Amino acid sequence: MLHLDLDAFFAAVEQRDKPSLRGKPVVVGGTGWRGVVATASYEARAFGIGSAMPTMEARRRCPNAAFLAGRFSAYRRVSEQVMALAHELSPLVEPVSLDEAYVDLGPTHPGLDAAGVSALAEGFRARVRATTGLTVSVGAGPSKLVAKIASDLRKPDALVVVPADEQRDLLAPLPVRRIPGVGAVTGERLARFGIRTVADLAAADEAELVRMFGKAHGSGLRAYARGIDPRPVVPERDAKSVSAEETFAVDLTDRRELVERARRLVDRVAVRLATGGVSGRTVTIKLRRYDFTTLNRSRTLPQPTASPREIAQAATALLETLDVADGVRLLGVGVSGLTEYTQQDLLAELDEPAAPGEEPGAEPGGAESGGAEPGGAEPGGAEPGGILPQGSTAPYGPPAPARSGWSPGQDVTHDEHGPGWVQGSGVGRVTVRFEGPRTPVGRIRTFRDDDPALHPAGPPVW
Amino acid sequence: MKLQVERDVLAEAVAWAARALPSRPPVPVLAGVLLEADAQGTVTLSSFDYEVSARVEVPARVDEPGRALVSGRLLADISRSLPARPVELVTEGTKVTLSCGASRFNLLTMPVEEYPSLPAMPSGSGTLPGDTFTEAVAQVTIAASRDETLPILTGVRMEIEGNRLTLMATDRYRLAMRELEWQPDAPETSAIALVRARTLSEVARSMGATGSITMALGQGGADLIGFEAGGRHATSLLVDGEYPKVRALFPAESPIHAVVERAPLMEAVKRVALVAERNTPVRLRFEDGVLALEAGQGEDAQASESLDATLTGESISIAFNPQFLLDGLGALSTTYARLSFTQATRPAVLTGQREAEGDDDESYRYLLMPVRLAT
Numbered sequence: 001m002l003h004l005d006l007d008a009f010f011a012a013v014e015q016r017d018k019p020s021l022r023g024k025p026v027v028v029g030g031t032g033w034r035g036v037v038a039t040a041s042y043e044a045r046a047f048g049i050g051s052a053m054p055t056m057e058a059r060r061r062c063p064n065a066a067f068l069a070g071r072f073s074a075y076r077r078v079s080e081q082v083m084a085l086a087h088e089l090s091p092l093v094e095p096v097s098l099d100e101a102y103v104d105l106g107p108t109h110p111g112l113d114a115a116g117v118s119a120l121a122e123g124f125r126a127r128v129r130a131t132t133g134l135t136v137s138v139g140a141g142p143s144k145l146v147a148k149i150a151s152d153l154r155k156p157d158a159l160v161v162v163p164a165d166e167q168r169d170l171l172a173p174l175p176v177r178r179i180p181g182v183g184a185v186t187g188e189r190l191a192r193f194g195i196r197t198v199a200d201l202a203a204a205d206e207a208e209l210v211r212m213f214g215k216a217h218g219s220g221l222r223a224y225a226r227g228i229d230p231r232p233v234v235p236e237r238d239a240k241s242v243s244a245e246e247t248f249a250v251d252l253t254d255r256r257e258l259v260e261r262a263r264r265l266v267d268r269v270a271v272r273l274a275t276g277g278v279s280g281r282t283v284t285i286k287l288r289r290y291d292f293t294t295l296n297r298s299r300t301l302p303q304p305t306a307s308p309r310e311i312a313q314a315a316t317a318l319l320e321t322l323d324v325a326d327g328v329r330l331l332g333v334g335v336s337g338l339t340e341y342t343q344q345d346l347l348a349e350l351d352e353p354a355a356p357g358e359e360p361g362a363e364p365g366g367a368e369s370g371g372a373e374p375g376g377a378e379p380g381g382a383e384p385g386g387i388l389p390q391g392s393t394a395p396y397g398p399p400a401p402a403r404s405g406w407s408p409g410q411d412v413t414h415d416e417h418g419p420g421w422v423q424g425s426g427v428g429r430v431t432v433r434f435e436g437p438r439t440p441v442g443r444i445r446t447f448r449d450d451d452p453a454l455h456p457a458g459p460p461v462w
Numbered sequence: 463m464k465l466q467v468e469r470d471v472l473a474e475a476v477a478w479a480a481r482a483l484p485s486r487p488p489v490p491v492l493a494g495v496l497l498e499a500d501a502q503g504t505v506t507l508s509s510f511d512y513e514v515s516a517r518v519e520v521p522a523r524v525d526e527p528g529r530a531l532v533s534g535r536l537l538a539d540i541s542r543s544l545p546a547r548p549v550e551l552v553t554e555g556t557k558v559t560l561s562c563g564a565s566r567f568n569l570l571t572m573p574v575e576e577y578p579s580l581p582a583m584p585s586g587s588g589t590l591p592g593d594t595f596t597e598a599v600a601q602v603t604i605a606a607s608r609d610e611t612l613p614i615l616t617g618v619r620m621e622i623e624g625n626r627l628t629l630m631a632t633d634r635y636r637l638a639m640r641e642l643e644w645q646p647d648a649p650e651t652s653a654i655a656l657v658r659a660r661t662l663s664e665v666a667r668s669m670g671a672t673g674s675i676t677m678a679l680g681q682g683g684a685d686l687i688g689f690e691a692g693g694r695h696a697t698s699l700l701v702d703g704e705y706p707k708v709r710a711l712f713p714a715e716s717p718i719h720a721v722v723e724r725a726p727l728m729e730a731v732k733r734v735a736l737v738a739e740r741n742t743p744v745r746l747r748f749e750d751g752v753l754a755l756e757a758g759q760g761e762d763a764q765a766s767e768s769l770d771a772t773l774t775g776e777s778i779s780i781a782f783n784p785q786f787l788l789d790g791l792g793a794l795s796t797t798y799a800r801l802s803f804t805q806a807t808r809p810a811v812l813t814g815q816r817e818a819e820g821d822d823d824e825s826y827r828y829l830l831m832p833v834r835l836a837t
Contacts, residue, residue, distance in 0.1 A: 277834075277835075299611075302607075302608075302609055302633075303635060303783075310634070313611075313612070317611060339742075340835065341742065341743055341781070341833050341834065341835050342833065342834045343635055343743075343783055343831065343833050344635075344807070344831045344832060344833070344834055345634050345635070345831065346632060346634050346635060346636065346637055346708075346711055346809060346829065346831040347632070347634045347706055347708075347711075350706055350707060350708075350710065350711065
């Protein structure tokens, strides 16, 4: 069993595509007033910045870091390349997210020893590096649990192989929080009973654990602690539905924040659909309120889709119908009605960087705009010369989402200066650095933000 | 009001006006058709649902000018069923009496003063032949979305640049684009409009038989489009929102193209698609001289067929939703169809071609996104 985990994935892709950011702290996430960090580069982690930290806090800790809004189409492209390489190892690939997957080598490489696994995994790591320019950490072990722990052990750019007879020694000293299903609450309760390490948990009385956590959870925890993890690798092809969900540390009430979270969940679902080569017709959202009431809403599309854009559209429309004002604990997005063919989305080709619900980016490193949410105030608006009225009531339904401006990190191309990326924007100007993954550090230039020569572009080719 | 009108004239006029009647009127008067008779011998029938308006003028013998608002649905049903005799309409108090031969109807009227005034036709217009317009609208509306959750895609995008008129529609799986000429009143006319495909089809169908259609697009901030032909007028609000920049979707060049006889290809697609369950694709393999079609796989029913094709470039395998492919082929009127490709995963372009050897006609292009099969 292998666990693949791309190192500081979003940030690494940014550093790969933007030579000026290499070796510098980079933070990818919500750049707005209330956004949170999705990924921080290792340079940024040195300042104590980590995932899920509010972006404001990250800015305070490292004002000089590059704060980027994220380019999911670029991440998806890389993710698909990596998942395709994983499929060369075995058909049993279970992607967990854009940057993480389990691979079961059992069917293709039966009876492989530790040295064989090492050779195979190193070959894979080299191919990932050659194809994408990124480093991937790989953990190998007899179960998903051990493989995942192993991949994290010597990150970044590491391979750790744990043979079956060494897993006990590996697991024993680890804190219980490393066991899947042990979060903050469970961890604290265990600590009150003196259970702090995996070894403590493995030695705990099963009846006691069942009394504390219930039958399934209690005995499950103890089994994990003893290295017993029966979870198989489930490739998406065999699944009936694909879904992802997230429990929030603090109940969320801000609809925009929820939309952003939903889009990230959609991205996870979409990459799993893509790697499974499947698509689905029914999009479902699951929403658990502060009082644990759980609502499910679904919508069936005219054609099966694997397009993150289409799934996101359906998911955000479903989210619109639900009241979130009292607080949301958990949000999930799923796609079901899976088929093995996909009517591809023509409009996905346009690769619009400004998807619905995305807020116009604040300028990285620049002054915060005093919390004035710029959501409604769209720059540009209808095309010049058009006869589409701006701000007239839409006769056929909700108005089209406001087109956002330039977001930090966005790929652009300029008629005269060629390809580059948006370093910052605001007060009617946009600053672009003209460089690409294979160029030296590029120069920056500033334009009016409605410069007709400046266009959004797709991700650069590595 | 007192007037006499030919039965066919009335029936046609009412049918046209009733087109714009809302099925669930937000206010009762909108369920009505407004009849206005003037001393010059013209009867005007109008309907409006705040989005689409329809108005038609027909000649009549007007004895007493006047106005009346009656249920449009009822008037349409009645006038359709009348014998072929002159029809007399007379207002008597709060009723309209309709007599035709031995038939007599008393219709309730609604208060005329509560009826909203119809929007004026926008200024800035031009004309084009009715049949060309009807053909063009039919060619693009097939690609418009019927999914109301994304209103923009239920529209047809119209772009006017001088005497060039471009119509475009996409439901995100295919994109149809037709370019044609029209005669604008002002040579430097430049305008963009997004019109609901359903409205546009109805207008084109019912006005296309007349020789020439006048189309009016306001300048600047107008939010209306108007059509006029043979005494019939229609206006529609435009769909609001920014249309995706779909022109960029057409590939700059296509290294591969195949030319196939259109009618036999459509027949073959229909046949093999019989085994394709809902939404499953037909697979096309183009090799030198031959196009092989297949549908169904694995344990399901399967079908295959092959026909002659001229291929330029490398051989290619590609899969499409059969209905989408048929829609595109059906929108052409030429003997041959040209299918142009870049790769099996990239959109293909369908154009018409008169002769096996020759150039294709790029005035109509149908861009079709393939279906990706799991490998």
